[in-house]
Amino acid sequence: MRLLMVMFLFAVLALSGCSKGDNDTKTAQTASSREPRRGGTVLRHLESECKTLNWVLYTSLYEDYVLGLIYDNLLDYNENQEIIPVLAKSYSISDDHLRITVTLNDSIYWHDGVPITSEDVKFTMDKIRDPAIPALNKQGYFDKLDHVEIVDDKTVVFVWKEPYAPSLHALAQLAPIPKHIYDTEDFLRNPYNRKPVGSGAFKFEEWRTSQIISVVRNENYYKKPAYLDRIIFKIIPDESVALNALKAGELDEMRVNQIQWERQTNDPGFLENFEKYIYYVPTYNYIGWNCRSVWFKDKLVRQAMTELFDRETINVKLYSGYAKLVSGPFYINHWSYDKSVKPWPFDPLDARRKLQTAGWVDHDGDGTLDKDGIKFEFEFIIKSGSITGQQYAQVLQEECAKAGIVVQIRMLEGATFFEKVDKGEFDACALAWRLDIDPDIFDTFHSSQAPPMGLNHGFYSNPEVDKFLEMGRVEFDQKKRAEIYHQVHRLIHEDQPYTFVNTVPEKRPINKRIKNVVISADGPFSFHPGSNYWYIDNNQAQARK
Amino acid sequence: MLFYTLRRLVFLIPTLLGITIVTFFIISLAPGDPVELIQGDVLSSRISPEAYHEMLRLYGLDKPIHVRYFIWLKRLMTLDFGDSFLDHRPVLTKILERLPATLLLNILSLIISLLVAVPLGLYSAVRQHSLFDKINGTILYILYSLPEFWIALLLIILFGVKLKILPFYGIESVNANQLGFLAHTWDRILHLLMPTFCLTYGSLAFLSRFVRGSTLEVIHQDYVRTAWAKGLDERSIVYKHVFKNTLIPMLTLLGMLLPTLISGSVILEYIFSWPGIGNLFFDAVLSRDYPTVMGLSFISAVLVLISTLLADILYAWADPRIAYR
Numbered sequence: 001m002r003l004l005m006v007m008f009l010f011a012v013l014a015l016s017g018c019s020k021g022d023n024d025t026k027t028a029q030t031a032s033s034r035e036p037r038r039g040g041t042v043l044r045h046l047e048s049e050c051k052t053l054n055w056v057l058y059t060s061l062y063e064d065y066v067l068g069l070i071y072d073n074l075l076d077y078n079e080n081q082e083i084i085p086v087l088a089k090s091y092s093i094s095d096d097h098l099r100i101t102v103t104l105n106d107s108i109y110w111h112d113g114v115p116i117t118s119e120d121v122k123f124t125m126d127k128i129r130d131p132a133i134p135a136l137n138k139q140g141y142f143d144k145l146d147h148v149e150i151v152d153d154k155t156v157v158f159v160w161k162e163p164y165a166p167s168l169h170a171l172a173q174l175a176p177i178p179k180h181i182y183d184t185e186d187f188l189r190n191p192y193n194r195k196p197v198g199s200g201a202f203k204f205e206e207w208r209t210s211q212i213i214s215v216v217r218n219e220n221y222y223k224k225p226a227y228l229d230r231i232i233f234k235i236i237p238d239e240s241v242a243l244n245a246l247k248a249g250e251l252d253e254m255r256v257n258q259i260q261w262e263r264q265t266n267d268p269g270f271l272e273n274f275e276k277y278i279y280y281v282p283t284y285n286y287i288g289w290n291c292r293s294v295w296f297k298d299k300l301v302r303q304a305m306t307e308l309f310d311r312e313t314i315n316v317k318l319y320s321g322y323a324k325l326v327s328g329p330f331y332i333n334h335w336s337y338d339k340s341v342k343p344w345p346f347d348p349l350d351a352r353r354k355l356q357t358a359g360w361v362d363h364d365g366d367g368t369l370d371k372d373g374i375k376f377e378f379e380f381i382i383k384s385g386s387i388t389g390q391q392y393a394q395v396l397q398e399e400c401a402k403a404g405i406v407v408q409i410r411m412l413e414g415a416t417f418f419e420k421v422d423k424g425e426f427d428a429c430a431l432a433w434r435l436d437i438d439p440d441i442f443d444t445f446h447s448s449q450a451p452p453m454g455l456n457h458g459f460y461s462n463p464e465v466d467k468f469l470e471m472g473r474v475e476f477d478q479k480k481r482a483e484i485y486h487q488v489h490r491l492i493h494e495d496q497p498y499t500f501v502n503t504v505p506e507k508r509p510i511n512k513r514i515k516n517v518v519i520s521a522d523g524p525f526s527f528h529p530g531s532n533y534w535y536i537d538n539n540q541a542q543a544r545k
Numbered sequence: 546m547l548f549y550t551l552r553r554l555v556f557l558i559p560t561l562l563g564i565t566i567v568t569f570f571i572i573s574l575a576p577g578d579p580v581e582l583i584q585g586d587v588l589s590s591r592i593s594p595e596a597y598h599e600m601l602r603l604y605g606l607d608k609p610i611h612v613r614y615f616i617w618l619k620r621l622m623t624l625d626f627g628d629s630f631l632d633h634r635p636v637l638t639k640i641l642e643r644l645p646a647t648l649l650l651n652i653l654s655l656i657i658s659l660l661v662a663v664p665l666g667l668y669s670a671v672r673q674h675s676l677f678d679k680i681n682g683t684i685l686y687i688l689y690s691l692p693e694f695w696i697a698l699l700l701i702i703l704f705g706v707k708l709k710i711l712p713f714y715g716i717e718s719v720n721a722n723q724l725g726f727l728a729h730t731w732d733r734i735l736h737l738l739m740p741t742f743c744l745t746y747g748s749l750a751f752l753s754r755f756v757r758g759s760t761l762e763v764i765h766q767d768y769v770r771t772a773w774a775k776g777l778d779e780r781s782i783v784y785k786h787v788f789k790n791t792l793i794p795m796l797t798l799l800g801m802l803l804p805t806l807i808s809g810s811v812i813l814e815y816i817f818s819w820p821g822i823g824n825l826f827f828d829a830v831l832s833r834d835y836p837t838v839m840g841l842s843f844i845s846a847v848l849v850l851i852s853t854l855l856a857d858i859l860y861a862w863a864d865p866r867i868a869y870r
Contacts, residue, residue: 049828052632131596131599134596189628208820209643210643210824211715212719238816241698244702244705244706245713247706248709250714414831415575415576415833416576419578
């Protein structure tokens with residue numbers, strides 16, 4: 001299972017005139033013909049302290065930033081969302097799709113000089129699949145893995161229980177860790193969890209708790225070594241302090257919020273020094289309906305709710321027009337997203353017609369719709385502190401009131417909120433998903449995944465969708481798979497178990513002294529080689545110590 | 546006196562037990578379970594039901610709450626606060642790692658505010674209604690009402706970004722390791738300036754008004770009037786007769802200030818990226834990291850109890866009329 005509730009963490013959004021890095025990737029600066037200069041330090045921002053730098057145990061985005069430089073995956077995505085071998089030299093898939101044979105590169109070494117072998121790969125898989133180890137971030141990818149066979153020093157076979165289309169994708173999430181370092185009695189308390197030994201273009205250097213984490217160039221990298229001497233991550237939790245640090249030249253990049261993007265980073269001085277990037281990461285906001293509740297069990301009512309929710313106005317007012325409306329559960333920059341499906345329009349009149357068809361009429365004349373003696377009065381839960389959730393709820397409340405529907409907005413503290421959502425104890429909730437690049441959404445929309453254990457929180461069930469989701473998991477041809485998921489997209493759009501709202505871009509100014517910044521469809525770090533080959537321009541380098 | 550102190554110390558134990566029971570049950574009964582919350586932070590995947598139960602077992606959360614409390618208590622006897630749920634490191638290590646930064650900031654701030662506030666308050670009281678008293682009072686009220694996070698941001702923009710003369714985040718520069726002792730100390734001092742100022746001015750204003758108030762009360766006592774009538778000089782009246790008697794309310798106040806040494810700077814630690822206890826506590830509560838929350842609460846509770854005891858003992862020292870038996 002690989003989706004994450006992010007609860008409007010991306011509450012705020014984008015605003016620049018140019019939307020860089022849409023579908024096709026662009027290089028920020030035209031590469032000059034001369035060889036980039038070696039040397040220099042890039043200062044990056046961490047919004048929060050890392051908990052661990054053990055690759056198997058890490059869970060947060062910030063840990064991912066750091067570990068992404070220290071470790072190379074067996075396979076990885078390139079900037080065009082294609083899977084390429086990285087630490088592996090090559091891979092092959094058996095005809096029955098049950099065995100993936102991976103051959104490692106010949107001269108690859110851990111940062112301490114020990115060769116990387118298939119033993120390390122197997123060891124890593126064993127740790128990920130060990131139930132006593134909370135490998136939360138990685139475990140879900142390998143549910144369908146049966147076992148790993150070692151053929152020789154450099155060859156391993158991943159044997160799957162059943163044909164599983166996302167299996168290659170799973171291997172693109174796998175970076176081996178060194179067995180000789182981590183094979184100790186207490187894996188969770190290994191001192192190397194705070195000073196990792198890796199395989200990537202950068203080596204771990206130092207971690208000062210709540211202050212900095214730094215990595216240095218790996219001179220013995222099996223590919224072309226990086227140009228930068230060092231990357232220092234500074235842990236600055238307050239975002240306005242971080243922006244000041246950015247302006248003072250104490251940071252080279254950071255993720256900014258909407259107000260900062262619109263109002264605090266547009267003076268000529270800033271624009272002269274920074275390139276402002278905006279890109280859509282795989283995430284979307286939605287309102288989830290409980291398909292078991294007396295009100296929302298009818299898809300006509302759910303469609304009506306969507307038509308009552310003015311997403312376009314929200315986009316303009318809340319996001320200055322830079323969020324993109326979404327019509328279904330896939331990443332907008334991916335082949336699985338069916339662009340021919342358009343979001344439901346904002347149409348209160350049609351909504352009222354649909355409600356009437358569904359039997360919701362104001363029989364007793366008290367101003368509120370009712371059916372079989374039940375009033376249309378439901379509870380909308382939002383997480384306290386989620387400004388976006390609050391605004392969504394208010395907009396919906398207002399339009400519903402006009403249509404004769406009473407919306408009770410209830411704010412819940414984060415932990416309580418998620419508990420209710422996970423148990424499916426809600427009428428409506430405002431949430432967001434972060435998606436995986438692989439489009440398998442079995443975990444969130446298949447009827448077998450209902451609460452309390454699954455992620456289909458709203459008890460959505462459509463046998464046809466179930467059938468396609470099962471097919472999508474065993475279809476290996478991308479074209480056919482795309483057609484399957486387009487079907488899913490259309491069916492879910494029709495059923496509206498969610499009111500799909502929008503996807504909000506990430507906004508990140510990067511100092512212009514850094515060259516060779518590549519922004520893929522979902523940002524500068526989410527692919528191989530990511531920021532490995534950033535370098536610092538000669539002329540602008542002296543300006544900084 | 547000795548007997549009194551001993552008796553008080555013995556009474557500390559049931560009080561502490563009571564505090565830990567209440568804290569333990571409140572934090573454990575608060576909605577949200579740590580395993581669930583750790584998952585919520587997960588980048589891309591969710592775990593299977595089996596793995597979920599395995600994690601509950603790993604954290605010892607599969608046992609009933611009272612059993613968990615006694616396990617916690619048993620470990621506490623050996624000063625073992627357990628391991629953090631978040632990174633599996635001993636809670637004590639995590640606290641000790643951050644304690645110095647917080648203590649440095651808070652003790653420094655307390656000393657400075659005392660050094661400034663007491664003379665200011667005394668002088669204002671002695672010269673009540675003078676121009677100095679009025680101006681001083683106005684300034685202190687203004688200072689007291691300025692929110693520290695706002696002042697902090699203004700100072701950061703002025704000294705950190707515009708003038709570029711002061712560092713505005715962290716406790717030391719990135720290259721601090723390579724600096725010599727003097728340079729390193731200087732670096733620390735520069736990093737301390739803004740946080741200390743922001744932490745100090747509010748409590749300074751408060752303390753100073755407090756000193757003024759309690760001095761005024763004393764100044765109008767008969768024995769002070771008598772001293773004036775006897776023709777004693779101002780210096781000895783203020784220091785010998787007035788100041789000593791203002792100490793008692795001051796001690797009560799200081800007793801209350803001691804616990805804030807580890808918890809008083811949460812907001813400023815956040816703003817100045819100060820690697821202290823504040824952020825640790827905040828994160829621990831949000832993620833229901835029970836061992837860390839309990840460890841920190843326990844230390845706070847001990848500090849509160851000890852400081853009230855200290856204040857009581859010091860009363861006797863400051864005022865011979867108070868005698869404990």
